[in-house]
Amino acid sequence: MTLPSTAREIRLASRPEGFPTVDDFQLAEAPVPTIGDGQLLVRNIVMSVDPYMRGRMNVGKSYVPPFEIGKALDGGAVGEVVASNAPGFEVGDTVLHFLGWREYGAVDAADAVKVDPEAAPVNAYLGVLGMPGMTAYAGLLDVAAFKEGDVVFVSGAAGAVGQVAGQVARLRGAKRVIGSAGSDEKVKYLVDDLGFDAAFNYRNGPVGELLAEAAPDGIDVYFDNVGGDHLEAAIDSLTMHGRVALCGAISNYNTKTPSGARNIGLAVGKRLTLRGFLVRDHEHLREQFAREVGGWIAEGKLRYQETVTEGLDRAPEAFIGMLRGENTGKALVRL
Secondary structure, three states: OOOOOOEEEEEEEOOOOHHHHHHHHEEEEEOOOOOOEEEEEEEEEEOOOOOOHOOOOOOOOOOOOOOOEEOEEEEEEEEEEEEEEEOOOOOOOEEEEEEEOOOOOEEEEEHOOOOOOOOOOOHHHHOOOHHHHHHHHHHHHHHHOOOOOOOOEOOOOOOOOOOHHHHHHHHHHEEEEEEEEHHHHHHHHHHHHHHOOOEHHHHHHHHHHHHHHHHHOOEEEEOOOOOOHHHHHHHEEEEEEEEEEEEHHHOOOOOOOOOOOOOOOOHHEEEEEEEEHHHHHHHHHHHHHHHHHHHHHHOOOOOOOOOEEEHHHHHHHHHHHOOOOOOOOOEEEOO
């Protein structure tokens, strides 16, 4: 195939104050990169927008370096290899890598993983079979030490991670699975499509009251994607020796005045475990995750949705919409 000389990419134009706007991004033309030894030239097919990317737009100490102003952003993507200078990879291979937000990327072969588009749709490798799915699986089983018979509460349950976490709990034998979401439509999706025992729209009242109504006997495990008032409500509802997997705190990502749990003192008397985690620390579960979750999907036991935006130029819009909770399931951009 004849490659173009230039291709489009999305750069960070400025560091957002509060919620990002489209003016914080720049659509730019750049030369299609030349690859060196051990590299692949990849034409991206689909890319991911994820909550953690918001933190990388700020300057500050974190577990991952911040994005640089004037340079292309990056993140998970799946694409087709169009040139290879690396053994084990051929033109036409489909790979998962982390140079999203651009049409073409020069990817180090060490950072690329071959995926099979015949075994699952390519989108799934960025969602239910990718980082979000693995995050849900590891967070629930490793971090929160889920066991059969637990009552589980998942916040942001209609998102990419939450939709998997709740279903893994159900399929692993939870006594009751409860989810929160930001619309009545999403609540219906959780109960009717995903098999949650109960769900509530957190915009309909104080989260503590809504959770107490959904879980009158308390909860044993809380999978936290939201933080703030959700974490506070969960601490109130957690039973003795309850466990919390701290995955994210999206309620605080775009505010200058973050809110926290005012009742953290209850964790002492209840002997609670609140544990933060990063998915990369749980690679020992990778094969088990792929086998178990992949099997459930093949059998139709685990379902999922995606919200797909068409066009690289609309990636900033998709990202902002995801932060506002406009997506159901994994938020993706098809290039």
